[in-house]
Amino acid sequence: MNTETKASILKAKIEKDFNANKSLIFKNGSTFMNDIRSRAFERFCAIGFPDIKMEEWRFTNLAPVLSKDYSQHFTPPDSLFDLEKVFRCEVHDLDTYTVTQLNNWYAEKHIPLCHLPNGVIIGSLAKAMEAHPDIIEKHFSKYTSFEDNGITALNTAFAQDGVFIFIPDGVEMDKPIQIISIIDAEENMLVQPRNLIILGKNSKLSLVHCDHTIKHKSTLINTVSEIFLDEGSVMDHYKMQNKDNNSALIATTCFHQEANSQLTTNTIVLNGGLVRNNLNIKLNGRGSHADLYGLYLVDKTQHMDNTTFVDHVAPETTSNELYKGIVDDQAHAVFSGKILVRRDAQKVNAFQSNKNLLLTDEATVNTKPHLEIYADDVKCSHGATVGQMNPDEMFYLRSRGISEENARMLLMYAFADEIVTKISVEALRERVCQLVSKRLKGELSICDQCVLHCNENKLPEFEIDMSKI
């Protein structure tokens, strides 16, 4: 049986699951929610999964992933209520509000929806659907479209739970919020978290989102996050991905930015069997700005695809994008970056750059930067490089007594450092520094704890000190 047929078997199974579990999926939803779910389901049935014949999926073939059998759970697992046993959270220096997600479920049994004194709401999307239908109806599914996107349609149809964050107008969060998404699968599972994050006018938030898997079963994770930045709001967004090689992750993150809002998003992909990040940013209000940074470290037979789309809708909007990748062994990395400047979006500045370091002859990079410009008074540029280790730099380091291996390490680290230094949360930056250096040395394993809390602090007898003294 070819993989295409297998994908249609999975599709049929998902359709059957939806119809059989409708009462559970629709349980806590309003008419509004259930109407969206039904329409999304219809779209998924009509479109199905993407395949490599589609331009946007040319370099990422989902067929092998879709040829497996996955189950979906429509009620929270029992372990949700014993999360401490599954996952021990030890925040060292990173002082954050931590929220945890187990599979797609928001995992705080006592306080499913936490209301802080300043009006901030952090909690379960499922609960927010019940408690704050006004907010949900205003924002849910408004910043992502499932009309012609099977993956988003699938997520929307099954959207049951996820993280909900609401920051009221004028509130500046004193410390970052950290979302830890854990996948704990006893069997092959399809997991579909749905997150909604809203920043009110002139509010401020640092959000750290860590993706993590615990058990080594095959999981297909299809997550969709919608993030709304109202006028003048400021957001630092960090996405850390450290998944095991059995997992396939399709993460769609859609930002909608109103006037003068400022976004910095930083995607660090350390590990994953197959990772596809769809990052969509809509600069909808005049003067809004987005910085997009990304770092992907790919080896063995891993596949990582970062597809970004920056949509300059309003005039005087600016974006600056830099993605860097180190690709080793037989790994495959994909970067596809589109910048669209709409007709009335004059005085737009948009810059995009993708740089890749290939370590072996068998490693592959497909990079596809593209611009579509319909306004005439704009400044745009894009560029992509794929290169190998610079022999002059290698020789310089080795001529000082540094071994070939360490010289490579220093240069790889230096290459990655340009992205790491963009992280403005200091404790996080230091942690990422360590993780990247461990990863480059091949020492980073999928530990039983969150990517940020690896418990190994002891340094080997002698190693390159990556911290700046």
Next chain:
Amino acid sequence: MLSIKNLKVSIHNKKILNGLNLEVKAGEVHAIMGPNGTGKSTLASVIAGRDIFEVTEGSITYQGKNLLDIAPEIRSREGIFLGFQYPVEIPGVSITNFMKTAVNEHRKYKGLEPLTASQFLALMEEKKKLVELQTTLTNRSVNEGFSGGEKKKNEIFQMAMLEPTLAILDETDSGLDIDALRIVANGVNKLRTKNNAFIIITHYQRLLDYIIPDFVHVLFEGKIVKTGGKELALELEEKGYDWIKKELEEKASV
């Protein structure tokens, strides 16, 4: 210490060194001069172990070892240092990190414990003074955005950190103003002992006013064609290289 015999080197089938001989003993300073394109930098690179050059004939022996069999990092740990004519900029690698790694690799090779962070910082402070290096320099990436003078000072600083037995300075004086030249020369003089040796490649006599050489060699068409004392440098400064070319032609016609 260093013995080069009949060294022939080419790159992309183009002959650059053509039967070069050179003997360097501990405690000596050798200056190598000569017109552009005669193979001075090639000689420096080959001693340091750059692999883009092909050694077709001859030998380089350093402290009794066949140098040509040894990787560049081992040559460095064995005490060879090359001060680059054009030091490479390496964004993202801090000088501190770079030097700490290098110093500790040298120590490991000698069977010594790595330096602790504080020991290392103390060593850096001490050596920085030697080349009058400003504090800010060490927080930066290797050579990134450095002026010509800063890059050369940084080379001498690295030399001071690694304490080589044989240092080759490839046109360290080019592009330096008179103050920087003095600082660089002072650095070299302070590091001079009876146990180490220097090969100084230069176009100008003025560096040799500060660093007094024991020998001056003229490299021409891939060979050393004339050797003299420090007065040879003065003569070259005054007369240029034409008289040497003439001498060679006369010899050839005899």
